[in-house]
Amino acid sequence: MMEMHLPVLQVIVPLLSAAICFLLGRGKLPWMFATLVSWVTFAISILIAIQVSDGSTLQYELGGWEPPWGISYNVDQLNALVLVIVSGIAAVVFPYALRSVEREIAPEQHGLFYTAMLLCFAGLLGITITGDAFNVFVLLEISSLSTYTLISLGKDRRALTSSFQYLIMGTIGATFILIGIGLIYALTGTLNMADLAERIPQIESSRTLQAAFAFIVVGFGLKLAMFPLHLWLPNAYAFAPSVVSAFLAATATKVAVYALLRFLFDVYDVNFTYEAMQVQYLLIPLATVAILFASIVAIFQNDVKRMLAYSSVAQIGYMLLGIGLVNATGITATLLHLFNHALMKGALFLALGAVCYRIGRTSIQQMAGLGQQMPWTMAAFVVGGLSIIGVPLTAGFVSKWYLILGTLENGWWPLTAAILIASLLAVIYIWRVVEVAYFRERPEGAPDVKEAPLSLLLPTWVLAAANIYFGVQTDFTVSFAKGAAASLLGGAP
Amino acid sequence: MSFLPITLEMSIVLALLLPLLGGLGILLAGRYPNLREGVTLTTALLLLLVVFSMIPEILAGERPELVLLEMMPGLSIRFEVEPLGMLFACVAAFLWPINSIYSIGYMRGNKEKKQTRFYFFFVVAIFGAMGIAFAGNLVTLFLFYEVLTLSTFPLVTHKGSSSMQSGRVYLGILITTSIGLLLPAIIWTWHVTGTTAFVPGGIIGDNLQGPLLVLLLFLFVYGIGKAAVMPVHRWLPAAMVAPTPVSALLHAVAVVKAGVFSVVKVVTYIFGLETLQGVAGVEWLLYAAGFTVVVASFIALQQDNLKRRLAYSTIGQLSYVVLGVAILAPISMVGAALHIVAHAFGKITLFFAAGAIYTASKKTEVSQLDGIGRRMPWTMGAFAIGALSMIGVPPAVGFISKWYILMGAFQTEQWIAIAVIIISTLLNAAYFVPIIFAAFFKPEAPGTKDHGEAPFAAVLALSLTAAMTVLLFLFPEVPFELAKQIGVGVP
Numbered sequence: 016m017m018e019m020h021l022p023v024l025q026v027i028v029p030l031l032s033a034a035i036c037f038l039l040g041r042g043k044l045p046w047m048f049a050t051l052v053s054w055v056t057f058a059i060s061i062l063i064a065i066q067v068s069d070g071s072t073l074q075y076e077l078g079g080w081e082p083p084w085g086i087s088y089n090v091d092q093l094n095a096l097v098l099v100i101v102s103g104i105a106a107v108v109f110p111y112a113l114r115s116v117e118r119e120i121a122p123e124q125h126g127l128f129y130t131a132m133l134l135c136f137a138g139l140l141g142i143t144i145t146g147d148a149f150n151v152f153v154l155l156e157i158s159s160l161s162t163y164t165l166i167s168l169g170k171d172r173r174a175l176t177s178s179f180q181y182l183i184m185g186t187i188g189a190t191f192i193l194i195g196i197g198l199i200y201a202l203t204g205t206l207n208m209a210d211l212a213e214r215i216p217q218i219e220s221s222r223t224l225q226a227a228f229a230f231i232v233v234g235f236g237l238k239l240a241m242f243p244l245h246l247w248l249p250n251a252y253a254f255a256p257s258v259v260s261a262f263l264a265a266t267a268t269k270v271a272v273y274a275l276l277r278f279l280f281d282v283y284d285v286n287f288t289y290e291a292m293q294v295q296y297l298l299i300p301l302a303t304v305a306i307l308f309a310s311i312v313a314i315f316q317n318d319v320k321r322m323l324a325y326s327s328v329a330q331i332g333y334m335l336l337g338i339g340l341v342n343a344t345g346i347t348a349t350l351l352h353l354f355n356h357a358l359m360k361g362a363l364f365l366a367l368g369a370v371c372y373r374i375g376r377t378s379i380q381q382m383a384g385l386g387q388q389m390p391w392t393m394a395a396f397v398v399g400g401l402s403i404i405g406v407p408l409t410a411g412f413v414s415k416w417y418l419i420l421g422t423l424e425n426g427w428w429p430l431t432a433a434i435l436i437a438s439l440l441a442v443i444y445i446w447r448v449v450e451v452a453y454f455r456e457r458p459e460g461a462p463d464v465k466e467a468p469l470s471l472l473l474p475t476w477v478l479a480a481a482n483i484y485f486g487v488q489t490d491f492t493v494s495f496a497k498g499a500a501a502s503l504l505g506g507a508p
Numbered sequence: 509m510s511f512l513p514i515t516l517e518m519s520i521v522l523a524l525l526l527p528l529l530g531g532l533g534i535l536l537a538g539r540y541p542n543l544r545e546g547v548t549l550t551t552a553l554l555l556l557l558v559v560f561s562m563i564p565e566i567l568a569g570e571r572p573e574l575v576l577l578e579m580m581p582g583l584s585i586r587f588e589v590e591p592l593g594m595l596f597a598c599v600a601a602f603l604w605p606i607n608s609i610y611s612i613g614y615m616r617g618n619k620e621k622k623q624t625r626f627y628f629f630f631v632v633a634i635f636g637a638m639g640i641a642f643a644g645n646l647v648t649l650f651l652f653y654e655v656l657t658l659s660t661f662p663l664v665t666h667k668g669s670s671s672m673q674s675g676r677v678y679l680g681i682l683i684t685t686s687i688g689l690l691l692p693a694i695i696w697t698w699h700v701t702g703t704t705a706f707v708p709g710g711i712i713g714d715n716l717q718g719p720l721l722v723l724l725l726f727l728f729v730y731g732i733g734k735a736a737v738m739p740v741h742r743w744l745p746a747a748m749v750a751p752t753p754v755s756a757l758l759h760a761v762a763v764v765k766a767g768v769f770s771v772v773k774v775v776t777y778i779f780g781l782e783t784l785q786g787v788a789g790v791e792w793l794l795y796a797a798g799f800t801v802v803v804a805s806f807i808a809l810q811q812d813n814l815k816r817r818l819a820y821s822t823i824g825q826l827s828y829v830v831l832g833v834a835i836l837a838p839i840s841m842v843g844a845a846l847h848i849v850a851h852a853f854g855k856i857t858l859f860f861a862a863g864a865i866y867t868a869s870k871k872t873e874v875s876q877l878d879g880i881g882r883r884m885p886w887t888m889g890a891f892a893i894g895a896l897s898m899i900g901v902p903p904a905v906g907f908i909s910k911w912y913i914l915m916g917a918f919q920t921e922q923w924i925a926i927a928v929i930i931i932s933t934l935l936n937a938a939y940f941v942p943i944i945f946a947a948f949f950k951p952e953a954p955g956t957k958d959h960g961e962a963p964f965a966a967v968l969a970l971s972l973t974a975a976m977t978v979l980l981f982l983f984p985e986v987p988f989e990l991a992k993q994i995g996v997g998v999p
Binding site (some may be wrong): 413420423431432436439442450453454455486488493 | 577579580583585647650651654662665669672675683684686688691692695696699854
């Protein structure tokens with residue numbers, strides 16, 4: 016009985032919990048409740064993943080209303096993978112939040128903070144699971160609005176302006192998406208994705224449909240920080256509270272990438288995307304520039320958080336590059352990187368959050384000598400960094416390997432070279448931190464710091480270990496990514 | 509039969525596990541220097557035992573393999589012991605305990621700081637070397653190659669912030685070449701053949717022809733920056749800021765040997781000699797190696813700093829190995845493999861001697877060494893033997909390897925290679941003989957401070973390696989048999 020309702024529970028549990036959390040007031044109660052919810056949600060996502068692991072699709076009709084009138088939730092391997100990573104990251108980040116939030120956010124705002132986190136979480140899961148185009152927009156707004164709140168809670172006053180900057184950019188993006196969906200609705204009279212997939216091929220030459228496509232690509236491009244629409248991201252990540260940076264970096268952009276994929280290949284179809292619209296000619300140059308340019312900019316950052324933010328822009332470039340390759344290996348690489356990048360950035364931002372907890376800031380000079388004083392934290396940072404570089408035995412290697420194979424399949428070796436050069440650039444920006452942390456003494460007069468508390472270390476290390484686990488044991492990720500890529504390119508929703 | 513009651517597969521596991529356990533032990537025993545050094549020596553001796561116990565069976569034709577894990581279909585961390593790897597592992601495992609004895613003498617004698625960190629990264633480097641030696645495919649080789657690069661960085665920059673700039677050059681060149689050239693070469697190999705396994709006779713076969721084949725070879729040779737073929741040799745002199753035992757490790761035991769070993773391994777087991785023979789354009793490897801040999805020798809001639817002179821000598825000697833490969837004759841391949849061993853023993857002796865001189869007298873320049881042979885007869889005697897091996901004169905083992913490389917060059921009528929060897933032999937003599945002469949026959953400069961031999965541990969170590977340099981000349985059977993079996997068809 017319960018099993019039938021899993022898809023809706025996936026969203027409803029965190030959504031309703033957000034409201035309850037708001038009523039719980041101050042103290043530790045909101046945190047305990049939110050953590051519990053994140054674990055339950057994670058369990059649900061795993062149960063769902065098990066059900067679709069054979070390649071089948073789950074369909075759930077909300078309130079028993081049949082599609083195309085009612086809203087339906089559809090789960091296949093593609094969004095099952097995204098659900099697992101989003102709720103998995105949440106299940107790790109929420110336990111971590113307690114100590115970090117105590118340090119960074121005023122006590123009277125704690126209840127509000129966890130409410131906003133849960134809302135954001137519910138919104139992201141909703142975007143991932145829904146089979147209704149308009150629903151995507153609604154849930155996107157739920158997650159975005161709560162994200163603006165979360166970023167503005169950062170203790171640096173610049174958090175307010177970055178939040179406002181993101182609000183403007185994010186709203187433009189959301190509006191574009193809404194315009195796109197509206198145009199499609201005007202043409203077809205339906206919002207259900209499966210329905211759309213059937214009707215769109217019949218009117219493919221319509222100029223309106225093409226305009227809608229452009230609006231949607233640009234809209235999601237803003238939300239996922241596609242170069243050069245990424246300008247909101249570095250500030251947002253740099254000034255948000257540590258927990259929020261970790262959560263957003265690991266989930267928000269990934270969900271936007273997922274939604275873009277869903278629209279490109281399921282709502283529209285492969286032929287339309289690649290042949291009529293030739294989206295690869297847009298994605299490949301932008302992705303290549305993002306990979307190289309953002310990596311170079313990352314090297315020159317003084318704030319490690321901001322450095323990681325630019326690194327994220329580059330990593331998103333990898334995902335877009337995978338889409339641009341027009342082959343199954345490329346899409347597989349995109350999905351793998353979507354999953355793996357969440358793990359590496361999660362681990363890096365959590366490690367950085369632990370540093371921030373002890374020394375109060377994240378500028379690179381302040382981290383001198385931390386390798387001695389916070390060995391476990393910095394070791395986790397190194398693991399995450401190795402994964403970003405793409406060293407064998409880490410998750411980052413797996414996705415990069417598939418991406419490189421994708422470029423070679425097409426014979427596009429200049430792209431292979433670009434990927435490798437970007438890996439070298441990643442070596443440089445990660446190495447800067449390693450060198451400062453391990454091979455410099457603590458600055459004169461800086462207070463001695465202790466290792467971070469266990470409640471911060473443990474979640475950090477769960478993600479760091481996941482980087483290694485998924486670099487060695489690739490059955491789950493590769494089989495899901497391959498299955499999803501095949502079904503995306505097969506055109507069947 | 510092995511003389512240890514364990515299977516060969518177990519030996520592989522142990523050879524990799526022992527250094528790691530040793531590293532753990534060193535960290536745990538960090539506060540008690542004697543215990544810590546005890547851990548280092550015990551681990552080194554156990555490793556020596558394990559590695560040497562494998563020799564008889566490898567000679568008998570056994571090729572044990574071990575798949576640790578499979579990351580993706582066709583892409584695994586896999587180990588396989590073959591004669592060439594066995595040879596390299598033996599060199600590393602044999603020289604490590606000696607180097608450890610020397611390190612203890614040197615580090616204590618010079619009162620170096622952070623010794624726990626030093627010994628820890630030293631074993632990690634040995635772990636990397638073992639992984640490289642037993643790697644069963646290119647991916648595994650690459651992984652351990654990088655372990656070796658990273659673990660030696662803290663050793664190179666041991667002296668702290670003053671050495672950081674050199675450390676960056678070291679790391680920068682090695683990482684850039686490995687990720688920028690070696691990794692693409694590996695991916696390319698995988699792309700055209702569907703495997704990265706080392707197979708006797710090579711795996712490339714007919715999959716690549718002509719210029720592409722040469723390009724792949726180019727990527728491999730320059731991607732393996734540790735082989736220091738010019739112009740990717742700059743990291744080696746930069747690394748001279750390291751304490752002397754590290755220089756010895758770098759030059760004789762692990763790092764550069766890992767480089768030339770990888771080159772030999774890639775040419776024999778990835779390309780295969782027959783694939784490369786007669787390919788138009790493959791001569792550039794010969795020219796590049798020959799150029800490096802001669803130019804490095806000239807530069808060495810001009811260095812007054814003893815360690816820098818030895819460093820450039822190493823660059824030249826490494827390219828002998830590459831030259832042996834580039835001749836593409838089976839017999840010179842054997843010579844190349846033997847030269848890995850020969851150079852290891854000779855060069856470690858020379859570095860030990862340089863370090864002993866520094867420890868005893870704080871002298872670092874060649875011009876200061878007049879008459880020092882009378883104060884430090886053992887050290888300078890060993891230095892002389894090491895130098896003879898570098899020049900390639902009997903009774904030092906360097907003669908044997910050079911002989912085989914020359915034989916290959918004659919067989920294939922590679923006159924350029926022959927000319928290079930002759931010129932460089934003269935140059936080697938020109939920069940080593942004056943040192944020996946000055947040390948023993950020139951009068952000491954007035955006002956020299958009074959000193960005797962270096963600490964006993966250091967003298968013991970360098971005497972052992974010098975003795976080995978002679979013994980290997982007299983009894984070269986085991987390395988020779990191993991080198992013969994690398995599957996290039998030498999009877």
